[in-house]
Amino acid sequence: MEHQNRISEFLHVGNKLLSWYKKNARDLPFRQTRDPYKIWICEIVFQQTRISQGLNHYNNFISRFPDVQTLAAADENEVLLYWKGLGYYSRAINIHKAAQQVMDDYHGIFPSEYEEIMKLKGVGKYTAAAISSICFNGKMPAVDGNFYRVLSRLFADDYDISGSGAFAYFSELSKLIMPDNVGDFNQAMMDLGSEICKPKNPLCHSCPVSEDCLAYSLGKVSEFPVKTKKVKTENLQLRYYFVHRNGHFLIQQRKDDFIWKKLFEFPPEIPEEFEKYIVGLQIIGHKLTHKNLCIEIYEVEITSDEAWDSFIAENGYMVTDVEASHEKSFPKPLETYIQKWLRA
DNA sequence: AACACGGGGGC
């Protein structure tokens, strides 16, 4: 790479971003610290998640698990509880395992080297770069969706961001404008991408580098980034039985091999002899990123203690009630169902 | 390299 051996002619763009960031950085809780634990948690929480969606989860999580020792010592189900409603639940499972990695492999001291941070469960190239640059003066670009968008527009570059080569490609491209303060540069790119250089209707008139932006000068901002991959959504039918008696109902914990990893759910089936207790059916539509769910929930009201006891005995289900269910993490549609049932 | 994984919000 020839350009790495001389001062980039685009370096002034990165410096402009730094100046802009100094004045316009969003006032967020994790901006007031360089504690790698807090930066790590925030990076995981905000993977594929907007600030407005995850901010309360982040604050609650830090309040309950203020440091890596507390998190490592916690029960996995409680970690999942604090992740309730956020989605991508393997993040919660991995964050818990990674905390135990820090305790076991690094004596409770968060690793400072990029390669070591990368070894933590759930931490990939982006997150390792973000933590090392923000907390330890690391020099790796934290290439995410914002980087793809900003850089592709800045250079009117039509490299396909769908492919697996995009990360390396835009990592190199970012070095053309990357100043020495990589931590602030990475955060400046995030803020610019989310506040100014937005996917739709970007605020180019407020952009600090619009005069450097090739796509803008060409009037082709909307054509970037180029993304060819198209995913089709499929339909998925689920059936649950909400089996209850005297305010108590039956649940079980999901496996970690499909959606809603290790979250709690209702029984997916009942013995034939209990079908006579079915008193209602509710159909719930629910959209995931690539799936349209149609969830049938049969309400089963058990009317005798004998039937209730035999049902529990013959199956491995747990008994809970609305009050205790607040201590467990349910998939969003089931959470909503429980709330509605409570009000009814 | 392709795919799976949640939920919310913009348009």
Add this chain to the structure above:
DNA sequence: GCCCCAGTGTT
């Protein structure tokens, strides 16, 4: 209805 979001792990 489609696309996007402070991506990572698995196959």
